[in-house]
Amino acid sequence: MAKNSNALKFIKLLLNHEMVLDLDHHDDQGVKVTTHTYDVLKISFEEIRRDYRDLKEAREKVDFFSIVVGVIIHDLSKGSIRKADEKLSHSQMMIKKPEYIIKEAERVLSEIEEVLNLKIVDKIKKNITHIVISHHGKWGKIQPNTKEAHIVHRADMYSAKYHRINPIGADKILKLMSEGVNLDEVAKKFNCTTGVIKDRLKRAKHELRLKNTKQLLGYYKSKKKIPIGDDFFTKRVRETEKLIKAVDRLGFENLILENPLLNYLEDDKIFEKEGN
Template sequence: MESKALVDEFLQNLVFHPTIQQLKLVDDKGISVAVHTYDVLKTSIKEMKKRYRTMENAAKEIDMFVILVGVIIHDTTKATLRLKNNEISHSNLMRNYPAQVRKEAEKILKEVEKATKVEILDGKFEKIVHIVLSHHGRWGKIVPNSREDDIVHLADKYSATYHRINPIGAKKIVALMSKGHTKKQIIKITGQTEGIINDRLKRAKIYLGLKNNQELLEYYYQNKTVPNGDYSFSRRIKETEALLKKVEKNGFENLILDNELLEYCYKMKNFK
């Protein structure tokens, strides 16, 4: 069994590492990379429960420490590339330059090891790095080759597919229209682009079979609401809003440092 204090110290240093903190500064289609990172952790836990029914069963097959650390650092290049105004995208890097992804992941881990005066077991170190390298699945150069890789890849894919979205729907936009606000004013009030505003109105009109914004406004006057779109899109809006509120209320760091995987991390040997 690993020392609880040792695991906590390592994770604390990791989460407050400058590169991990930068994840909060980079927006990725409506949510920050930090929010996405927490979402991937939450979804990874959900995926393990789906596969193994209980976390106790999952812990017999899955290295929880590897999953947790791998998730925390899996998207760091998305932040570092953007903040350095690098023309290469994160997806391009994953697809064509995995050596650079490896270099950054290893650098972060070694810096945290140095700060906490511990060394991750060699096998675990490599498994963590491989999670980072393979989290794009078939869309990356390196593909998953372990249970841990597969779980994080699926969680990342789910989060990217359903929760990388500006969580504003037609309901909020039409409510502003009903108060006499122009499109320019709505853009300023919501902080959204004209493209996002038009897209959300279009989705509602298609779902209701309406021809124009005036008909949409009339529907709102009659029903005091409008749908955000079809069931799937409305669910995405609702889930992403809830995700953002949770991270805002509790804090990215607190959510990462207080999760279901920790009790299992304490029960295994992680360091030399």
């Protein structure tokens, strides 16, 4: 039996838990919660790989299991809150009702433990729930105070800053407008608000120093190419677009299970021994 067989079973069951599966039906600013979750794990891995000589060395300093599991469930409430018609948002819960977030995470972990008849070492379980409750950093009530929590917090902030944006540029909008589609229909087409559409057009007008949308549309019809914003905005849109395509093509679960950190998990360090 592989040294990480139980850890892999735990993670696979977690990925197929109804609350995790439900995250695929919710988005934040045009990006699925599952896509963001994969991104946070990917960024966490990249930070670990950058900070240590190799993953064998990193494994001695960082608890990979806590990071993987903590990332998978760090945004669970984005789904549960909406289903329960809670008045507070995920961000507000992180500030005003962190106990809601903690209890939810603990319940999900306990359900997987029960199915597998395994018990996560208490220190690791506490680290996982701490990762979940502290991942907003100064924008939440609880601040990260473990190495793993700091890694996930930084990854979450990077993903939110660069990869949580509806990847629609003025080029795609103007293509439809040039075909006679009005703004409301364009918004429906891209599953966003007209406010997002107007913002993208405004950015393009600013880059080209044009006064109105009529001039912008004329420019597009003439050139068939248009800047979608400044360099920073363009980077965000292109990277987010690439991320979304990768998750849509390869699948959230597959991408999580392909993360190299999973190869370095050790059951005897993660789970209590029988009889304890």
